[in-house]
Amino acid sequence: MTDEEFKKYFKKNFWRTSSFTSGAALMVIDCIGVMLSIGITFFIINLINHSWINFRSFVTYWVYLPPTMAVFYAAGLYPGLVYPPADEVKKLGLCSFFIFAGIALSITVEDVEDKLAIVVALLCAAPVALILLPAAREFARHLFSKNKWFGVPAVIYVSGNSGDVIIERLIKRKDLGYKPCLIIDSKSWIPGEKFGIPLYPPSESTFNMIKSLGIKVAILCDYDRDTTYINSYYRYTIQIPRLNDLSTISTNVRDFGGILGFSSTHNLTKPISLCWKRCIDLLLLLISSPITIPVTVFIALIVKITSPGPVFYGHKRIGKNGKEFKCWKFRSMVIDADKQLEKILAENPEMRAEWEKDRKFTNDPRVTKIGKILRKTSIDEIPQFFNILTGEMSFIGPRPVTEPELAKYGKKSDFILSVQPGLSGMWQISGRSDTGYEERVTLDSYYIQNWSVWLDIWIIIKTVYVVLRGKGAY
Numbered sequence: 014m015t016d017e018e019f020k021k022y023f024k025k026n027f028w029r030t031s032s033f034t035s036g037a038a039l040m041v042i043d044c045i046g047v048m049l050s051i052g053i054t055f056f057i058i059n060l061i062n063h064s065w066i067n068f069r070s071f072v073t074y075w076v077y078l079p080p081t082m083a084v085f086y087a088a089g090l091y092p093g094l095v096y097p098p099a100d101e102v103k104k105l106g107l108c109s110f111f112i113f114a115g116i117a118l119s120i121t122v123e124d125v126e127d128k129l130a131i132v133v134a135l136l137c138a139a140p141v142a143l144i145l146l147p148a149a150r151e152f153a154r155h156l157f158s159k160n161k162w163f164g165v166p167a168v169i170y171v172s173g174n175s176g177d178v179i180i181e182r183l184i185k186r187k188d189l190g191y192k193p194c195l196i197i198d199s200k201s202w203i204p205g206e207k208f209g210i211p212l213y214p215p216s217e218s219t220f221n222m223i224k225s226l227g228i229k230v231a232i233l234c235d236y237d238r239d240t241t242y243i244n245s246y247y248r249y250t251i252q253i254p255r256l257n258d259l260s261t262i263s264t265n266v267r268d269f270g271g272i273l274g275f276s277s278t279h280n281l282t283k284p285i286s287l288c289w290k291r292c293i294d295l296l297l298l299l300i301s302s303p304i305t306i307p308v309t310v311f312i313a314l315i316v317k318i319t320s321p322g323p324v325f326y327g328h329k330r331i332g333k334n335g336k337e338f339k340c341w342k343f344r345s346m347v348i349d350a351d352k353q354l355e356k357i358l359a360e361n362p363e364m365r366a367e368w369e370k371d372r373k374f375t376n377d378p379r380v381t382k383i384g385k386i387l388r389k390t391s392i393d394e395i396p397q398f399f400n401i402l403t404g405e406m407s408f409i410g411p412r413p414v415t416e417p418e419l420a421k422y423g424k425k426s427d428f429i430l431s432v433q434p435g436l437s438g439m440w441q442i443s444g445r446s447d448t449g450y451e452e453r454v455t456l457d458s459y460y461i462q463n464w465s466v467w468l469d470i471w472i473i474i475k476t477v478y479v480v481l482r483g484k485g486a487y
Contacts, residue, residue: 022211053141103465198214293408328340340400409469423454
Protein backbone atom coordinates (compact mmCIF):
# COMPACT_ATOMS: atom_id res chain seq x y z
CA MET A 14 0.00 0.00 0.00
CA THR A 15 1.46 3.35 -1.06
CA ASP A 16 1.23 6.50 1.03
CA GLU A 17 -1.53 7.86 -1.21
CA GLU A 18 -3.47 4.61 -0.98
CA PHE A 19 -3.16 4.70 2.80
CA LYS A 20 -4.47 8.27 2.92
CA LYS A 21 -7.53 7.21 0.91
CA TYR A 22 -8.00 4.21 3.20
CA PHE A 23 -7.71 6.43 6.28
CA LYS A 24 -10.19 9.06 5.08
CA LYS A 25 -12.67 6.34 4.14
CA ASN A 26 -12.59 4.54 7.50
CA PHE A 27 -11.95 7.31 10.04
CA TRP A 28 -14.12 10.39 10.37
CA ARG A 29 -11.88 12.58 12.53
CA THR A 30 -8.68 12.37 14.54
CA SER A 31 -9.93 14.04 17.72
CA SER A 32 -12.14 12.65 20.47
CA PHE A 33 -14.46 15.68 20.48
CA THR A 34 -17.49 13.94 18.94
CA SER A 35 -17.09 10.91 21.21
CA GLY A 36 -16.91 13.10 24.31
CA ALA A 37 -19.83 15.26 23.14
CA ALA A 38 -21.97 12.16 22.51
CA LEU A 39 -21.27 10.82 26.02
CA MET A 40 -22.02 14.28 27.45
CA VAL A 41 -25.47 14.17 25.84
CA ILE A 42 -26.02 10.72 27.37
CA ASP A 43 -24.95 12.05 30.77
CA CYS A 44 -27.41 14.96 30.48
CA ILE A 45 -30.21 12.53 29.75
CA GLY A 46 -29.10 10.31 32.64
CA VAL A 47 -29.00 13.20 35.13
CA MET A 48 -32.50 14.35 34.16
CA LEU A 49 -33.85 10.79 34.28
CA SER A 50 -32.34 10.32 37.76
CA ILE A 51 -34.18 13.40 39.02
CA GLY A 52 -37.35 12.41 37.15
CA ILE A 53 -37.38 8.89 38.64
CA THR A 54 -37.17 10.10 42.24
CA PHE A 55 -39.75 12.83 41.62
CA PHE A 56 -42.05 10.19 40.10
CA ILE A 57 -41.62 7.79 43.05
CA ILE A 58 -42.40 10.46 45.64
CA ASN A 59 -45.34 11.67 43.58
CA LEU A 60 -46.56 8.07 43.37
CA ILE A 61 -46.44 7.72 47.16
CA ASN A 62 -48.40 10.94 47.65
CA HIS A 63 -49.17 13.20 44.67
CA SER A 64 -49.67 16.19 46.97
CA TRP A 65 -46.05 16.09 48.17
CA ILE A 66 -44.41 16.99 44.88
CA ASN A 67 -45.25 17.97 41.32
CA PHE A 68 -43.70 15.25 39.16
CA ARG A 69 -43.51 17.39 36.03
CA SER A 70 -41.51 20.05 37.83
CA PHE A 71 -38.36 17.94 37.49
CA VAL A 72 -37.88 19.28 33.94
CA THR A 73 -37.16 22.73 35.37
CA TYR A 74 -33.86 21.42 36.74
CA TRP A 75 -32.33 21.33 33.24
CA VAL A 76 -30.76 24.70 34.11
CA TYR A 77 -28.29 22.81 36.31
CA LEU A 78 -27.02 20.70 33.40
CA PRO A 79 -24.28 23.12 32.21
CA PRO A 80 -22.57 23.35 35.63
CA THR A 81 -23.06 19.61 36.10
CA MET A 82 -21.30 18.85 32.83
CA ALA A 83 -18.56 21.32 33.78
CA VAL A 84 -17.97 19.36 36.99
CA PHE A 85 -17.92 16.08 35.06
CA TYR A 86 -15.41 17.55 32.61
CA ALA A 87 -13.21 18.84 35.42
CA ALA A 88 -13.27 15.34 36.94
CA GLY A 89 -11.81 13.98 33.69
CA LEU A 90 -14.93 12.09 32.58
CA TYR A 91 -14.60 13.25 28.97
CA PRO A 92 -13.94 12.05 26.34
CA GLY A 93 -14.42 8.82 28.31
CA LEU A 94 -12.35 6.47 26.13
CA VAL A 95 -10.44 3.47 27.61
CA TYR A 96 -11.28 4.80 31.06
CA PRO A 97 -10.88 2.40 34.05
CA PRO A 98 -14.48 1.29 34.82
CA ALA A 99 -14.12 1.53 38.61
CA ASP A 100 -12.75 5.08 38.38
CA GLU A 101 -15.57 6.10 36.05
CA VAL A 102 -18.25 4.74 38.41
CA LYS A 103 -16.54 6.40 41.37
CA LYS A 104 -16.30 9.82 39.72
CA LEU A 105 -19.82 9.69 38.29
CA GLY A 106 -21.19 8.67 41.68
CA LEU A 107 -19.30 11.22 43.77
CA CYS A 108 -19.82 14.10 41.34
CA SER A 109 -23.54 13.34 41.13
CA PHE A 110 -23.85 13.19 44.91
CA PHE A 111 -22.18 16.56 45.50
CA ILE A 112 -24.13 18.17 42.64
CA PHE A 113 -27.51 16.93 43.86
CA ALA A 114 -26.59 17.71 47.48
CA GLY A 115 -25.59 21.23 46.43
CA ILE A 116 -28.89 21.77 44.59
CA ALA A 117 -30.80 20.40 47.59
CA LEU A 118 -28.92 22.74 49.92
CA SER A 119 -29.80 25.72 47.74
CA ILE A 120 -33.47 24.67 47.86
CA THR A 121 -33.46 24.73 51.68
CA VAL A 122 -32.70 28.46 51.75
CA GLU A 123 -35.36 29.32 49.18
CA ASP A 124 -38.95 30.18 49.96
CA VAL A 125 -40.70 27.42 47.98
CA GLU A 126 -43.57 25.04 48.63
CA ASP A 127 -42.94 21.32 49.20
CA LYS A 128 -39.35 22.13 50.12
CA LEU A 129 -38.77 18.92 52.12
CA ALA A 130 -40.11 16.63 49.40
CA ILE A 131 -37.91 18.28 46.75
CA VAL A 132 -34.80 18.02 48.95
CA VAL A 133 -35.50 14.31 49.62
CA ALA A 134 -36.07 13.68 45.89
CA LEU A 135 -32.79 15.36 44.93
CA LEU A 136 -30.79 13.46 47.56
CA CYS A 137 -32.36 10.17 46.46
CA ALA A 138 -31.43 10.99 42.85
CA ALA A 139 -27.74 10.49 43.74
CA PRO A 140 -27.89 6.66 44.25
CA VAL A 141 -30.12 6.39 41.17
CA ALA A 142 -27.50 8.28 39.13
CA LEU A 143 -24.76 6.04 40.56
CA ILE A 144 -26.37 3.11 38.70
CA LEU A 145 -28.07 4.87 35.80
CA LEU A 146 -25.16 6.99 34.52
CA PRO A 147 -22.58 4.16 34.21
CA ALA A 148 -25.26 1.86 32.75
CA ALA A 149 -26.25 4.49 30.18
CA ARG A 150 -22.60 5.03 29.23
CA GLU A 151 -22.02 1.28 28.85
CA PHE A 152 -25.01 0.94 26.55
CA ALA A 153 -24.13 4.11 24.62
CA ARG A 154 -20.54 3.03 23.95
CA HIS A 155 -21.69 -0.27 22.45
CA LEU A 156 -24.32 1.56 20.41
CA PHE A 157 -22.01 4.38 19.25
CA SER A 158 -19.10 2.03 18.45
CA LYS A 159 -20.98 0.86 15.34
CA ASN A 160 -20.54 4.33 13.86
CA LYS A 161 -17.45 5.74 12.14
CA TRP A 162 -17.61 8.99 14.14
CA PHE A 163 -17.11 7.29 17.51
CA GLY A 164 -13.59 6.82 18.83
CA VAL A 165 -10.21 7.99 17.59
CA PRO A 166 -7.65 6.43 15.25
CA ALA A 167 -4.44 5.22 16.89
CA VAL A 168 -1.06 4.21 15.51
CA ILE A 169 0.23 1.00 17.10
CA TYR A 170 4.03 0.75 17.45
CA VAL A 171 5.21 -2.86 17.80
CA SER A 172 8.29 -5.05 17.52
CA GLY A 173 7.23 -8.25 15.79
CA ASN A 174 4.29 -9.83 17.64
CA SER A 175 4.59 -7.64 20.75
CA GLY A 176 1.31 -5.84 20.05
CA ASP A 177 -0.88 -8.72 18.84
CA VAL A 178 -2.91 -8.98 22.04
CA ILE A 179 -3.73 -5.27 22.31
CA ILE A 180 -4.49 -4.97 18.57
CA GLU A 181 -6.88 -7.91 18.70
CA ARG A 182 -8.49 -6.49 21.84
CA LEU A 183 -9.06 -3.07 20.23
CA ILE A 184 -10.49 -4.67 17.07
CA LYS A 185 -12.83 -6.86 19.11
CA ARG A 186 -13.79 -4.17 21.63
CA LYS A 187 -14.75 -1.22 19.44
CA ASP A 188 -16.56 0.27 22.44
CA LEU A 189 -13.14 1.06 23.97
CA GLY A 190 -12.88 3.85 21.41
CA TYR A 191 -9.26 3.48 20.23
CA LYS A 192 -9.26 2.22 16.63
CA PRO A 193 -6.00 0.85 15.20
CA CYS A 194 -5.45 2.63 11.87
CA LEU A 195 -1.78 1.81 11.25
CA ILE A 196 0.83 -0.58 12.62
CA ILE A 197 4.49 0.49 12.71
CA ASP A 198 6.63 -2.64 13.11
CA SER A 199 10.34 -2.23 13.90
CA LYS A 200 10.96 -5.81 12.69
CA SER A 201 9.40 -5.23 9.28
CA TRP A 202 11.23 -4.08 6.14
CA ILE A 203 8.39 -3.69 3.66
CA PRO A 204 4.78 -2.44 3.89
CA GLY A 205 2.12 -5.08 4.43
CA GLU A 206 -1.01 -5.86 6.37
CA LYS A 207 -1.83 -7.43 9.74
CA PHE A 208 -5.29 -8.15 11.17
CA GLY A 209 -6.63 -6.23 8.18
CA ILE A 210 -4.70 -3.11 9.24
CA PRO A 211 -1.94 -1.51 7.10
CA LEU A 212 1.57 -2.24 8.40
CA TYR A 213 4.66 -0.13 7.70
CA PRO A 214 8.30 -0.23 8.79
CA PRO A 215 9.43 2.88 10.72
CA SER A 216 10.59 5.62 8.35
CA GLU A 217 10.65 9.38 8.07
CA SER A 218 8.20 9.38 5.16
CA THR A 219 5.70 7.30 7.14
CA PHE A 220 6.03 9.63 10.10
CA ASN A 221 5.47 12.66 7.87
CA MET A 222 2.35 10.96 6.46
CA ILE A 223 1.02 10.43 10.01
CA LYS A 224 1.63 14.10 10.81
CA SER A 225 -0.12 15.23 7.62
CA LEU A 226 -3.23 13.27 8.64
CA GLY A 227 -3.16 14.74 12.16
CA ILE A 228 -3.30 11.42 14.02
CA LYS A 229 -2.90 12.21 17.72
CA VAL A 230 -2.75 8.84 19.53
CA ALA A 231 0.14 6.37 19.65
CA ILE A 232 0.18 3.06 21.52
CA LEU A 233 3.65 1.58 22.08
CA CYS A 234 3.72 -2.17 22.68
CA ASP A 235 7.25 -3.05 23.81
CA TYR A 236 8.60 -1.00 20.90
CA ASP A 237 12.40 -1.34 20.69
CA ARG A 238 13.34 1.75 18.65
CA ASP A 239 14.03 5.34 19.72
CA THR A 240 10.77 6.96 20.86
CA THR A 241 11.95 10.58 21.10
CA TYR A 242 10.13 11.69 17.97
CA ILE A 243 7.01 9.77 19.03
CA ASN A 244 6.82 11.44 22.43
CA SER A 245 7.47 14.86 20.92
CA TYR A 246 4.73 14.70 18.29
CA TYR A 247 1.72 12.74 19.52
CA ARG A 248 -0.73 14.35 21.90
CA TYR A 249 -1.43 11.05 23.65
CA THR A 250 1.06 8.19 24.02
CA ILE A 251 0.37 4.94 25.86
CA GLN A 252 3.14 2.50 26.81
CA ILE A 253 2.20 -1.19 27.06
CA PRO A 254 5.14 -3.48 27.96
CA ARG A 255 4.99 -7.07 26.75
CA LEU A 256 5.71 -8.58 30.17
CA ASN A 257 3.20 -6.65 32.25
CA ASP A 258 2.85 -8.32 35.67
CA LEU A 259 1.58 -5.03 37.10
CA SER A 260 -2.16 -5.47 36.66
CA THR A 261 -3.28 -3.02 39.31
CA ILE A 262 -4.57 0.48 38.60
CA SER A 263 -4.03 1.55 42.22
CA THR A 264 -0.30 2.14 41.70
CA ASN A 265 1.34 4.94 43.70
CA VAL A 266 4.80 6.48 43.41
CA ARG A 267 7.13 6.17 46.42
CA ASP A 268 10.34 8.20 46.84
CA PHE A 269 13.31 6.38 48.42
CA GLY A 270 15.59 9.39 48.78
CA GLY A 271 15.61 10.23 45.09
CA ILE A 272 14.97 6.65 43.87
CA LEU A 273 11.42 6.17 42.64
CA GLY A 274 9.41 3.00 43.26
CA PHE A 275 5.86 1.92 42.57
CA SER A 276 3.61 0.53 45.27
CA SER A 277 0.34 -1.33 44.93
CA THR A 278 -2.12 -2.89 47.36
CA HIS A 279 -4.19 -6.04 47.00
CA ASN A 280 -7.38 -4.50 48.29
CA LEU A 281 -9.22 -7.74 49.11
CA THR A 282 -6.62 -8.60 51.77
CA LYS A 283 -7.77 -5.69 53.96
CA PRO A 284 -10.25 -6.55 56.77
CA ILE A 285 -12.21 -3.34 56.16
CA SER A 286 -12.57 -4.24 52.46
CA LEU A 287 -13.86 -7.71 53.34
CA CYS A 288 -16.34 -6.13 55.77
CA TRP A 289 -17.62 -3.73 53.11
CA LYS A 290 -17.92 -6.55 50.60
CA ARG A 291 -19.94 -8.69 53.01
CA CYS A 292 -22.26 -5.75 53.78
CA ILE A 293 -22.85 -5.23 50.05
CA ASP A 294 -23.70 -8.93 49.64
CA LEU A 295 -26.25 -8.87 52.47
CA LEU A 296 -27.76 -5.61 51.20
CA LEU A 297 -28.17 -7.01 47.68
CA LEU A 298 -29.74 -10.18 49.09
CA LEU A 299 -32.24 -8.09 51.04
CA ILE A 300 -33.09 -5.81 48.10
CA SER A 301 -33.49 -8.68 45.63
CA SER A 302 -35.46 -11.04 47.93
CA PRO A 303 -38.97 -9.80 46.92
CA ILE A 304 -38.14 -10.91 43.36
CA THR A 305 -35.82 -13.90 43.83
CA ILE A 306 -37.97 -15.77 46.38
CA PRO A 307 -41.13 -15.94 44.19
CA VAL A 308 -39.02 -16.70 41.09
CA THR A 309 -37.25 -19.53 42.94
CA VAL A 310 -40.57 -21.11 43.93
CA PHE A 311 -41.95 -20.79 40.38
CA ILE A 312 -38.85 -22.21 38.66
CA ALA A 313 -38.68 -25.06 41.21
CA LEU A 314 -42.23 -26.09 40.25
CA ILE A 315 -41.44 -25.93 36.52
CA VAL A 316 -38.29 -28.07 36.93
CA LYS A 317 -40.15 -30.63 39.05
CA ILE A 318 -43.07 -30.90 36.63
CA THR A 319 -41.03 -31.12 33.41
CA SER A 320 -38.25 -33.51 34.51
CA PRO A 321 -38.06 -36.34 37.07
CA GLY A 322 -35.51 -35.90 39.81
CA PRO A 323 -34.48 -33.26 42.39
CA VAL A 324 -35.09 -29.54 41.78
CA PHE A 325 -31.63 -28.41 42.90
CA TYR A 326 -28.20 -29.71 42.03
CA GLY A 327 -25.20 -29.16 44.27
CA HIS A 328 -21.94 -29.28 42.31
CA LYS A 329 -18.72 -29.65 44.30
CA ARG A 330 -16.50 -26.58 43.87
CA ILE A 331 -13.34 -25.26 45.50
CA GLY A 332 -13.88 -22.05 47.47
CA LYS A 333 -11.77 -19.66 49.51
CA ASN A 334 -8.50 -21.12 50.85
CA GLY A 335 -9.20 -24.41 49.03
CA LYS A 336 -12.29 -25.28 51.08
CA GLU A 337 -14.75 -27.50 49.20
CA PHE A 338 -18.45 -26.56 49.10
CA LYS A 339 -21.58 -27.35 47.12
CA CYS A 340 -22.42 -24.69 44.55
CA TRP A 341 -26.20 -24.82 44.14
CA LYS A 342 -28.09 -24.51 40.86
CA PHE A 343 -31.47 -25.40 39.48
CA ARG A 344 -31.04 -28.84 37.92
CA SER A 345 -30.78 -28.33 34.17
CA MET A 346 -29.62 -31.83 33.20
CA VAL A 347 -31.08 -35.33 33.20
CA ILE A 348 -30.60 -37.24 36.46
CA ASP A 349 -28.00 -39.67 35.03
CA ALA A 350 -25.84 -36.88 33.60
CA ASP A 351 -22.57 -38.28 35.04
CA LYS A 352 -23.06 -41.67 33.39
CA GLN A 353 -23.96 -40.01 30.08
CA LEU A 354 -20.81 -37.88 30.32
CA GLU A 355 -18.62 -40.99 30.62
CA LYS A 356 -20.31 -42.43 27.54
CA ILE A 357 -19.90 -39.21 25.53
CA LEU A 358 -16.19 -38.91 26.41
CA ALA A 359 -15.58 -42.54 25.49
CA GLU A 360 -17.43 -42.50 22.17
CA ASN A 361 -16.90 -38.95 20.82
CA PRO A 362 -13.27 -37.75 20.48
CA GLU A 363 -14.29 -34.23 19.35
CA MET A 364 -16.54 -33.67 22.36
CA ARG A 365 -13.87 -35.17 24.63
CA ALA A 366 -11.36 -32.61 23.33
CA GLU A 367 -13.87 -29.79 23.92
CA TRP A 368 -14.49 -31.03 27.47
CA GLU A 369 -10.78 -31.27 28.27
CA LYS A 370 -10.29 -27.69 27.04
CA ASP A 371 -13.21 -25.87 28.72
CA ARG A 372 -14.88 -28.47 31.01
CA LYS A 373 -18.19 -27.97 29.19
CA PHE A 374 -19.90 -28.51 25.85
CA THR A 375 -21.29 -25.88 23.51
CA ASN A 376 -24.28 -28.14 22.81
CA ASP A 377 -24.59 -30.47 25.78
CA PRO A 378 -26.96 -33.39 24.98
CA ARG A 379 -27.54 -33.97 28.71
CA VAL A 380 -29.33 -30.64 29.17
CA THR A 381 -33.14 -30.73 29.35
CA LYS A 382 -35.38 -28.44 27.26
CA ILE A 383 -36.18 -26.30 30.30
CA GLY A 384 -32.53 -26.49 31.33
CA LYS A 385 -31.44 -24.87 28.07
CA ILE A 386 -33.69 -21.88 28.79
CA LEU A 387 -32.46 -21.65 32.39
CA ARG A 388 -28.84 -21.71 31.27
CA LYS A 389 -29.29 -19.26 28.43
CA THR A 390 -30.90 -16.73 30.78
CA SER A 391 -28.58 -17.64 33.72
CA ILE A 392 -31.67 -18.23 35.88
CA ASP A 393 -30.25 -21.64 36.82
CA GLU A 394 -27.75 -19.84 39.07
CA ILE A 395 -30.30 -18.11 41.33
CA PRO A 396 -29.96 -20.84 44.05
CA GLN A 397 -26.40 -19.60 44.55
CA PHE A 398 -27.99 -16.77 46.52
CA PHE A 399 -28.08 -19.37 49.32
CA ASN A 400 -24.31 -19.85 48.97
CA ILE A 401 -23.93 -16.07 49.27
CA LEU A 402 -26.15 -15.99 52.38
CA THR A 403 -24.02 -18.64 54.09
CA GLY A 404 -20.81 -16.80 53.18
CA GLU A 405 -19.45 -19.52 50.87
CA MET A 406 -19.70 -17.16 47.91
CA SER A 407 -20.01 -13.46 47.14
CA PHE A 408 -22.06 -11.68 44.49
CA ILE A 409 -18.82 -10.62 42.78
CA GLY A 410 -15.60 -12.59 42.61
CA PRO A 411 -13.66 -15.25 40.66
CA ARG A 412 -15.87 -18.04 39.37
CA PRO A 413 -15.78 -21.11 41.69
CA VAL A 414 -13.72 -23.89 40.14
CA THR A 415 -13.76 -27.67 40.25
CA GLU A 416 -10.80 -29.73 41.48
CA PRO A 417 -9.66 -30.73 37.94
CA GLU A 418 -9.82 -27.08 36.80
CA LEU A 419 -7.20 -25.99 39.35
CA ALA A 420 -4.44 -27.49 37.23
CA LYS A 421 -5.28 -24.98 34.49
CA TYR A 422 -4.66 -22.11 36.91
CA GLY A 423 -1.03 -23.17 37.49
CA LYS A 424 0.92 -20.94 39.89
CA LYS A 425 -2.06 -18.56 40.14
CA SER A 426 -4.33 -21.14 41.82
CA ASP A 427 -3.48 -20.14 45.41
CA PHE A 428 -3.88 -16.46 44.52
CA ILE A 429 -7.32 -17.03 42.95
CA LEU A 430 -8.40 -19.13 45.94
CA SER A 431 -7.36 -16.41 48.40
CA VAL A 432 -10.79 -14.73 48.04
CA GLN A 433 -14.40 -15.86 47.99
CA PRO A 434 -15.67 -17.05 44.60
CA GLY A 435 -18.46 -15.03 43.03
CA LEU A 436 -21.78 -15.45 41.28
CA SER A 437 -20.53 -12.90 38.75
CA GLY A 438 -17.16 -11.36 38.06
CA MET A 439 -14.68 -10.11 35.49
CA TRP A 440 -14.66 -13.42 33.60
CA GLN A 441 -18.42 -13.77 33.61
CA ILE A 442 -18.95 -10.33 32.05
CA SER A 443 -16.18 -10.80 29.47
CA GLY A 444 -17.68 -13.59 27.38
CA ARG A 445 -18.19 -16.32 29.99
CA SER A 446 -18.00 -19.63 28.10
CA ASP A 447 -16.45 -17.87 25.08
CA THR A 448 -13.37 -16.96 27.15
CA GLY A 449 -10.40 -19.32 27.57
CA TYR A 450 -8.70 -20.22 30.85
CA GLU A 451 -5.64 -18.05 30.28
CA GLU A 452 -7.76 -14.92 29.92
CA ARG A 453 -9.99 -16.10 32.76
CA VAL A 454 -7.00 -16.21 35.12
CA THR A 455 -5.87 -12.76 33.95
CA LEU A 456 -9.33 -11.26 34.52
CA ASP A 457 -9.76 -12.83 37.96
CA SER A 458 -6.28 -11.65 38.98
CA TYR A 459 -7.13 -8.14 37.83
CA TYR A 460 -10.27 -8.18 40.00
CA ILE A 461 -8.46 -9.33 43.13
CA GLN A 462 -5.73 -6.71 42.77
CA ASN A 463 -8.07 -3.85 41.88
CA TRP A 464 -11.14 -4.54 44.01
CA SER A 465 -13.21 -1.60 45.14
CA VAL A 466 -16.88 -0.94 45.84
CA TRP A 467 -16.95 0.99 42.57
CA LEU A 468 -15.60 -1.96 40.59
CA ASP A 469 -18.27 -4.22 42.11
CA ILE A 470 -20.98 -1.73 41.11
CA TRP A 471 -19.68 -1.65 37.54
CA ILE A 472 -19.56 -5.47 37.35
CA ILE A 473 -23.15 -5.68 38.60
CA ILE A 474 -24.24 -3.21 35.91
CA LYS A 475 -22.27 -5.09 33.27
CA THR A 476 -23.70 -8.42 34.47
CA VAL A 477 -27.23 -7.24 33.79
CA TYR A 478 -26.17 -6.14 30.28
CA VAL A 479 -24.44 -9.47 29.55
CA VAL A 480 -27.31 -11.59 30.90
CA LEU A 481 -29.85 -9.68 28.81
CA ARG A 482 -27.70 -10.30 25.70
CA GLY A 483 -27.22 -13.97 26.62
CA LYS A 484 -23.66 -13.83 25.26
CA GLY A 485 -21.40 -16.76 26.16
CA ALA A 486 -24.12 -18.64 28.12
CA TYR A 487 -24.79 -22.31 27.31
